[in-house]
Amino acid sequence: MREVALLAEVSLKTVSRVINGETTVDPELASRVKRAAAQLNYQPNLTASILRRSDRRSATIGLLVQDVSNPFSASIYRSVEEVATPRGVTVLAGSIEEDAHLEKVLIANFVARRVDGLLLVPAGHDHSYLQFDQRAGMAFVFVDRPPELFAADSVVSDNRQGTAGGVAHLLALGHRRIGYCGDLFRITPARLRFEGYKDALAQAGVAIDPAIVRHDLHTTSAAEAAVLEIFRSSNPPSALFSAQNRVTVGAIRALRLLGLEHQAALVGFDDFELADLLEPGITVVAQDATAIGRLSAEILFGRIDRNDAPVEQHVIHTRLIQRGSGEILPPNRGS
Amino acid sequence: MREVALLAEVSLKTVSRVINGETTVDPELASRVKRAAAQLNYQPNLTASILRRSDRRSATIGLLVQDVSNPFSASIYRSVEEVATPRGVTVLAGSIEEDAHLEKVLIANFVARRVDGLLLVPAGHDHSYLQFDQRAGMAFVFVDRPPELFAADSVVSDNRQGTAGGVAHLLALGHRRIGYCGDLFRITPARLRFEGYKDALAQAGVAIDPAIVRHDLHTTSAAEAAVLEIFRSSNPPSALFSAQNRVTVGAIRALRLLGLEHQAALVGFDDFELADLLEPGITVVAQDATAIGRLSAEILFGRIDRNDAPVEQHVIHTRLIQRGSGEILPPNRGS
DNA sequence: CTGAAAGCGCTTACAG
DNA sequence: CTGAAAGCGCTTACAG
Numbered sequence: 001m002r003e004v005a006l007l008a009e010v011s012l013k014t015v016s017r018v019i020n021g022e023t024t025v026d027p028e029l030a031s032r033v034k035r036a037a038a039q040l041n042y043q044p045n046l047t048a049s050i051l052r053r054s055d056r057r058s059a060t061i062g063l064l065v066q067d068v069s070n071p072f073s074a075s076i077y078r079s080v081e082e083v084a085t086p087r088g089v090t091v092l093a094g095s096i097e098e099d100a101h102l103e104k105v106l107i108a109n110f111v112a113r114r115v116d117g118l119l120l121v122p123a124g125h126d127h128s129y130l131q132f133d134q135r136a137g138m139a140f141v142f143v144d145r146p147p148e149l150f151a152a153d154s155v156v157s158d159n160r161q162g163t164a165g166g167v168a169h170l171l172a173l174g175h176r177r178i179g180y181c182g183d184l185f186r187i188t189p190a191r192l193r194f195e196g197y198k199d200a201l202a203q204a205g206v207a208i209d210p211a212i213v214r215h216d217l218h219t220t221s222a223a224e225a226a227v228l229e230i231f232r233s234s235n236p237p238s239a240l241f242s243a244q245n246r247v248t249v250g251a252i253r254a255l256r257l258l259g260l261e262h263q264a265a266l267v268g269f270d271d272f273e274l275a276d277l278l279e280p281g282i283t284v285v286a287q288d289a290t291a292i293g294r295l296s297a298e299i300l301f302g303r304i305d306r307n308d309a310p311v312e313q314h315v316i317h318t319r320l321i322q323r324g325s326g327e328i329l330p331p332n333r334g335s
Numbered sequence: 336m337r338e339v340a341l342l343a344e345v346s347l348k349t350v351s352r353v354i355n356g357e358t359t360v361d362p363e364l365a366s367r368v369k370r371a372a373a374q375l376n377y378q379p380n381l382t383a384s385i386l387r388r389s390d391r392r393s394a395t396i397g398l399l400v401q402d403v404s405n406p407f408s409a410s411i412y413r414s415v416e417e418v419a420t421p422r423g424v425t426v427l428a429g430s431i432e433e434d435a436h437l438e439k440v441l442i443a444n445f446v447a448r449r450v451d452g453l454l455l456v457p458a459g460h461d462h463s464y465l466q467f468d469q470r471a472g473m474a475f476v477f478v479d480r481p482p483e484l485f486a487a488d489s490v491v492s493d494n495r496q497g498t499a500g501g502v503a504h505l506l507a508l509g510h511r512r513i514g515y516c517g518d519l520f521r522i523t524p525a526r527l528r529f530e531g532y533k534d535a536l537a538q539a540g541v542a543i544d545p546a547i548v549r550h551d552l553h554t555t556s557a558a559e560a561a562v563l564e565i566f567r568s569s570n571p572p573s574a575l576f577s578a579q580n581r582v583t584v585g586a587i588r589a590l591r592l593l594g595l596e597h598q599a600a601l602v603g604f605d606d607f608e609l610a611d612l613l614e615p616g617i618t619v620v621a622q623d624a625t626a627i628g629r630l631s632a633e634i635l636f637g638r639i640d641r642n643d644a645p646v647e648q649h650v651i652h653t654r655l656i657q658r659g660s661g662e663i664l665p666p667n668r669g670s
Numbered sequence: 671c672t673g674a675a676a677g678c679g680c681t682t683a684c685a686g
Numbered sequence: 687c688t689g690a691a692a693g694c695g696c697t698t699a700c701a702g
Contacts, residue, residue: 067413068412092428249609279614
């Protein structure tokens with residue numbers, strides 16, 4: 001900028017005005033500045049401008065998910081971007097990989113870069129360490145999982161009711177022995193989904209059998225192995241609820257291997273591409289990732305603008321989509 | 336930092352030394368500084384530090400893909416992150432959406448934020464506008480698509496040979512009438528894949544019939560409509576090559592609707608999750624997105640460290656995976 | 671409408 | 687081992 005000013009023979013301040021599109025500049029001077037900037041291939045330095053500016057806005061927000069390559073995370077990312085881009089805001093993203101330490105490292109990094117706000121799918125269970133940043137004006141919105149020991153807005157699915165609805169669907173068809181396979185139990189939505197499973201069974205007066213319940217299945221292959229084990233046991237269930245998208249894929253693989261895909265009913269939590277093209281089609285409790293991402297981003301921008309509104313938890317409803325796998329009848333009721 | 340210095344009763348420079356972990360500080364002073372920093376909840380400002388530092392490294396790279404929610408892009412993103420994170424480098428990402436203008440806007444934004452280098456899946460066809468940034472020291476690596484009118488490293492799949500191999504596979508089974516459905520024709524890999532299709536047909540002495548060739552199919556639904564049309568015609572092909580992952584999904588949907596999934600052979604370019612669980616399993620020419628992302632990132636970091644090596648194009652090989660849909664025989668040879 | 675001075679939070683280059 | 691001064695590229699707050 002200094003060089004541009006020298007070449008255009010104006011002051012630094014005049015160059016700054018032209019670059020920022022202020023209208024109170026003599027057209028003659030403005031065009032001289034523009035010519036000089038083009039000639040020197042001047043590139044404004046946003047970071048310097050942010051450092052000095054009084055509002056201190058960086059026009060950047062951070063998004064921390066567990067794994068950018070999981071389709072659920074990717075959909076959230078995409079919908080956040082769709083809210084941010086029209087505002088001229090850039091999204092910085094990162095993957096936490098269910099590691100509470102990595103969560104802290106990435107947040108510190110983003111805070112050090114002075115993002116305007118942070119969208120967070122947290123791995124940890126104590127977010128009190130964020131209170132200093134929050135007091136210093138950092139805006140936080142928790143996505144998919146609520147904050148713990150910390151007050152911030154959140155946008156989550158109705159994990160408990162959604163799961164209860166999916167399990168109730170199986171119960172209504174006459175299933176009485178329904179297995180359950182879930183993601184890492186320490187993750188709040190995983191715990192809530194299990195609560196929903198218990199709710200539905202209790203409502204129907206069915207006792208839980210720990211022999212057909214598995215937690216902490218975090219990869220497709222772990223889920224596959226668990227489902228194989230459950231269905232190879234002496235007293236297998238007639239139906240299964242898989243409480244996460246990767247778990248559902250593992251369950252499908254296991255049932256295929258056993259040749260049981262048309263005998264055992266399956267309902268999964270979270271929808272995925274091609275679920276309708278499998279045979280049978282996979283019945284799911286679908287989350288609305290797009291709505292979650294969009295609302296989270298909108299709330300974050302609201303917080304960034306004025307940080308005084310009371311903290312709220314927003315619940316996005318899930319929807320049961322029947323495609324066949326969840327409508328398989330139990331043996332005693334089968335045709 | 337100034338406030339920390341005041342509270343600890345040392346100079347600004349001493350605080351800077353402690354924060355940056357320099358060892359030439361009296362332990363007594365160092366601990367006083369640390370206490371003061373903790374008490375004031377001091378957060379270092381990375382952007383200010385970068386602005387002043389002589390090497391000017393921001394420890395940030397930019398990644399521009401077409402659509403972060405496409406599984407191919409998501410895999411690249413993930414593998415780039417796996418190279419960047421251990422180096423303490425943050426990845427800034429954005430979606431170009433096949434819009435050459437948006438490409439320029441996002442690049443300008445990233446350059447203004449002084450990223451150390453840029454990984455780019457380009458939408459445009461004239462990258463000469465990047466030469467000023469390149470001369471100013473910005474490192475570029477083109478991913479999945481080569482640069483045009485511009486010299487930079489690139490990492491791409493062997494689109495032409497991979498497609499030729501997939502089509503040759505169908506020809507070897509006796510298919511003579513093979514349809515082709517491709518993504519936006521202006522995209523270089525789309526064009527190269529079509530070249531590969533033509534290569535294989537020419538090699539086998541089979542003439543191309545434009546009636547069963549479609550380009551510019553950019554969404555699943557557009558591909559589905561095109562495939563419906565091709566197979567509903569009076570002279571449908573016995574096999575189809577779908578040249579992109581979304582196109583393949585559309586083709587699968589169309590063949591299902593027509594009840595032809597076990598009659599018409601299908602080979603797709605780019606692998607996707609669950610391809611093996613469909614009936615029939617989908618035969619694909621698989622790209623190694625992880626290798627592409629990883630190599631691209633490594634080359635970029637090499638460029639950032641020393642910018643003098645000659646520009647290279649790296650080709651990552653594809654691999655034919657036979658799963659059933661590509662092994663369906665033509666009617667005259669059918670059992 | 672234009673510009674000279676000060677300063678954002680930090681590091682450099684130097685002197686002690 | 688420690689610190690006072692200058693400056694990274696920009697904007698603010700003011701005077702003209």
